[in-house]
Amino acid sequence: MKKLIMSTIVALGAVATALPAWAEELSFWSWRQEDKAQYEKFIKAFEAKNPGITVKFETFEATNYNTILSTALAGGSGPDLMFARAYGGLENVANAGYLLPLDKTNVPALEKFAPAAVAAETVRSSKITYAVPFASQTMLVIYNKDLFDKNGLKEPETYDDLVKASEKLKAAGVMPFGNGTATAWQNEVMVGGIASSLMGKGFYDDLMAGKADFTDKRYVEALTKLKDITKYFPDGFIGLDYASSQQLFASGMAGMFVGGSYEIANFKKQNPKMNMGIFAMPGMKAGDQKLVAQYFDGGYAVNAKTTKKDAALKFVNFLASQEFGQMFADDLNNISAVPGVAFKDALLGEVAELNKNSIPYIMLVHFRYGEPSGSVLLQGEIQKLFGGKATPEEVGKNLTTGLAAWYAPFKK
Amino acid sequence: MARRLWITALIVPPLAFVALFVVYPIISAFAYAFFQWHGLARGEFVGFANFYKVLFTQPYADWTVNAFTHNVLVFFALMVLQNGIGFLLAYCVWRELPGAAFHRIAVFLPVVLSTIIVGFLFKLFLHPLFGVVNISLRGTGLGWLAQPWLGQGSTALWSLIIANAWHMVGFPTLVFLAGMQRIPGEILDAVRMETESEWVKISKVVWPLVAPSATVVFTLLFVGSFNWFELPYIMAGVDGSPHKSTDVLGLYFYRTAFGDQSGSGQDFGAGSALAVLIFVFIAVFAGFITFRLRKREIQI
Numbered sequence: 001m002k003k004l005i006m007s008t009i010v011a012l013g014a015v016a017t018a019l020p021a022w023a024e025e026l027s028f029w030s031w032r033q034e035d036k037a038q039y040e041k042f043i044k045a046f047e048a049k050n051p052g053i054t055v056k057f058e059t060f061e062a063t064n065y066n067t068i069l070s071t072a073l074a075g076g077s078g079p080d081l082m083f084a085r086a087y088g089g090l091e092n093v094a095n096a097g098y099l100l101p102l103d104k105t106n107v108p109a110l111e112k113f114a115p116a117a118v119a120a121e122t123v124r125s126s127k128i129t130y131a132v133p134f135a136s137q138t139m140l141v142i143y144n145k146d147l148f149d150k151n152g153l154k155e156p157e158t159y160d161d162l163v164k165a166s167e168k169l170k171a172a173g174v175m176p177f178g179n180g181t182a183t184a185w186q187n188e189v190m191v192g193g194i195a196s197s198l199m200g201k202g203f204y205d206d207l208m209a210g211k212a213d214f215t216d217k218r219y220v221e222a223l224t225k226l227k228d229i230t231k232y233f234p235d236g237f238i239g240l241d242y243a244s245s246q247q248l249f250a251s252g253m254a255g256m257f258v259g260g261s262y263e264i265a266n267f268k269k270q271n272p273k274m275n276m277g278i279f280a281m282p283g284m285k286a287g288d289q290k291l292v293a294q295y296f297d298g299g300y301a302v303n304a305k306t307t308k309k310d311a312a313l314k315f316v317n318f319l320a321s322q323e324f325g326q327m328f329a330d331d332l333n334n335i336s337a338v339p340g341v342a343f344k345d346a347l348l349g350e351v352a353e354l355n356k357n358s359i360p361y362i363m364l365v366h367f368r369y370g371e372p373s374g375s376v377l378l379q380g381e382i383q384k385l386f387g388g389k390a391t392p393e394e395v396g397k398n399l400t401t402g403l404a405a406w407y408a409p410f411k412k
Numbered sequence: 413m414a415r416r417l418w419i420t421a422l423i424v425p426p427l428a429f430v431a432l433f434v435v436y437p438i439i440s441a442f443a444y445a446f447f448q449w450h451g452l453a454r455g456e457f458v459g460f461a462n463f464y465k466v467l468f469t470q471p472y473a474d475w476t477v478n479a480f481t482h483n484v485l486v487f488f489a490l491m492v493l494q495n496g497i498g499f500l501l502a503y504c505v506w507r508e509l510p511g512a513a514f515h516r517i518a519v520f521l522p523v524v525l526s527t528i529i530v531g532f533l534f535k536l537f538l539h540p541l542f543g544v545v546n547i548s549l550r551g552t553g554l555g556w557l558a559q560p561w562l563g564q565g566s567t568a569l570w571s572l573i574i575a576n577a578w579h580m581v582g583f584p585t586l587v588f589l590a591g592m593q594r595i596p597g598e599i600l601d602a603v604r605m606e607t608e609s610e611w612v613k614i615s616k617v618v619w620p621l622v623a624p625s626a627t628v629v630f631t632l633l634f635v636g637s638f639n640w641f642e643l644p645y646i647m648a649g650v651d652g653s654p655h656k657s658t659d660v661l662g663l664y665f666y667r668t669a670f671g672d673q674s675g676s677g678q679d680f681g682a683g684s685a686l687a688v689l690i691f692v693f694i695a696v697f698a699g700f701i702t703f704r705l706r707k708r709e710i711q712i
Contacts, residue, residue, distance in 0.1 A: 063650070066670060066671050066678070067670040067671075070670065070671075070678065088677050089671070089677070091677075092671060092677050092678055095450050096450055180540075180563075181563070181654075182560070182562050182563045182653060182654065183649060183653065184649060184651035184653040184654070185651075234540070234541060235540060235541065236540025236541065236546070236558070236559070236560035236563065237540070237560070237563075238560045238563030238564065238654065239538070239539075239540040239559070239560025239561055239562045239563030239564065240539075240540050240541070240560070240563070241535070241562075244539065244541075248541075368676070368677065369677075371471065371472075371676060371677065371679070372471045372676070373676040373677065375676070376651070376672070376676050379651065379653075380651075380654075380655040380656055381655070383563075383653065383654035383655040384565075384654075384655050387563065387564055387565060387654060387655070389565060389655070402471065405470060405471060
């Protein structure tokens with residue numbers, strides 16, 4: 001009898017200590033495997049201030065994340081909190097009713113976010129926001145400062161400057177650009193990073209106003225110049241995959257790399273000794289506005305069916321706070337979407353500065369809402385352009401007629 | 413009674429397992445194909461609308477035809493490169509040409525490797541700058557033949573086909589070899605009295621007598637070619653890069669049903685419709701092939 005009482009007490013004690021922790025453990029899913037350590041640090045900061053709530057950060061491979069999350073949510077076993085994609089990717093999940101609507105009543109900080117950032121996590125038809133945006137990414141040119149200095153080069157002011165710089169690097173036995181386009185989505189990056197300044201803000205505004213489509217002379221001309229500059233890409237770059245092209249730049253074999261601002265952190269990790277600089281692609285003339293292409297990456301969303309809504313909202317509010325935004329920028333070397341973050345990292349500060357002259361990363365931001373998506377079309381068409389299977393005019397025409405399937409302004 | 417109970421106890425668990433993990437998913441995919449999907453939430457019943465969409469409306473119709481054509485090409489190319497060469501290798505090993513003992517093992521070794529390893533290996537071989545293929549070509553004065561193999565529409569799919577043939581050629585070899593070794597010695601002795609010609613031996617005796625092996629190998633290749641996914645996924649990516657020149661039904665189905673992180677949204681209905689079409693096509697044709705090939709088999 002005594003034994004029974006003892007074991008009951010022990011069992012009850014175990015339940016009592018386990019229960020609070022178990023009841024308030026939030027699961028948080030992400031596709032950023034490489035950021036696990038940093039997120040665990042952020043979570044510790046949150047847990048220190050919110051005793052009784054613990055957050056379990058789980059990561060999945062980025063390319064399969066959508067599939068895994070979709071399946072889990074459909075099966076009712078999704079996480080309490082999750083990384084959500086932006087734009088069309090968000091709408092896929094949000095329209096199915098899996099996400100909790102967020103507004104100024106449950107996440108007050110959202111009001112101060114940039115409208116473009118909030119729009120990325122808002123469903124267009126209902127105007128309901130479903131996630132706290134975490135970062136913006138910028139398509140630009142990253143260059144190796146040491147190689148530029150050694151060859152007496154400066155950041156180019158015109159397209160011709162860039163050509164001359166490339167020639168000089170080539171003569172010195174350095175690959176001017178490290179980029180390759182065998183990986184489909186890299187083709188879209190090339191357009192964002194190189195062609196934005198060449199097509200100009202005027203074209204973007206006309207496109208949005210329904211006054212221009214992709215057969216516009218400014219767009220076709222920009223693609224022509226894009227194709228011309230690939231003369232300075234590595235031999236056989238159309239067969240070079242993304243990982244190999246990163247290695248060419250990180251190892252110092254190539255002088256420039258057209259890519260997203262997300263590459264900066266990655267290059268720093270791979271080659272901490274390299275001196276990097278960034279610039280926005282110049283236009284044809286010295287006075288042309290230098291533009292980068294910007295988009296928002298994704299956001300933090302709450303599962304509509306979570307049983308721990310209060311705790312989850314507390315955590316999401318933390319993720320929208322300036323304290324978190326600052327840690328995010330400092331530790332992850334990314335442009336936090338939280339307003340008022342100061343960038344300690346000089347390059348990051350420069351990216352934030354370049355963002356002041358930007359147009360959206362067009363296909364991702366505006367043309368991923370129907371099939372065929374603008375991104376899929378553009379990636380394939382640019383591969384044809386680079387492979388000599390299509391002219392810039394044909395690319396412009398194919399993009400326009402392809403999108404006309406669902407994009408009303410292009411329907412004739 | 414006890415015996416019957418015993419048998420039931422043995423049969424029920426595997427049957428339940430198959431029902432739950434094989435039959436149920438297939439049937440539910442069939443069901444999914446008849447509904448509209450809003451992201452992941454099932455919408456209203458739409459009959460054959462999803463099938464109509466993937467077969468007859470743009471851009472799906474073009475994508476479907478493009479992917480299907482590639483599967484057909486892959487099937488015929490592998491029939492020659494994999495099964496054809498496999499048969500010849502089996503014949504050489506069976507006839508015990510010099511080095512047969514070594515080759516019997518060497519030919520089968522790649523089959524043991526996982527597709528992921530083979531995919532990455534060939535990606536490295538075909539690397540435009542540092543790949544062994546281009547470096548060898550340049551080193552032997554054939555630099556003009558060096559290509560960005562995986563980046564051109566004209567060479568990408570063939571690169572994948574050759575990688576697959578290298579990987580799997582040992583399998584038909586082994587099956588054919590087993591078939592040849594089953595041919596009774598008396599028949600071979602009788603042939604030897606009639607003719608010395610290897611060609612006659614192959615075409616009149618060996619080939620008809622390994623017909624059962626051919627049935628197995630052809631059917632499996634057919635199913636494999638139309639379900640082709642891993643190797644193109646690893647080497648070309650889910651988009652069938654470049655410009656869908658390596659797109660096959662497997663990749664196309666995956667992208668359509670689950671979306672592509674770097675490009676498009678997901679459509680469960682259209683994806684399920686594709687899965688059903690692929691399944692029905694394979695089942696009908698594989699059945700037909702097996703039936704036709706069985707007929708020409710000879711019992712010894």
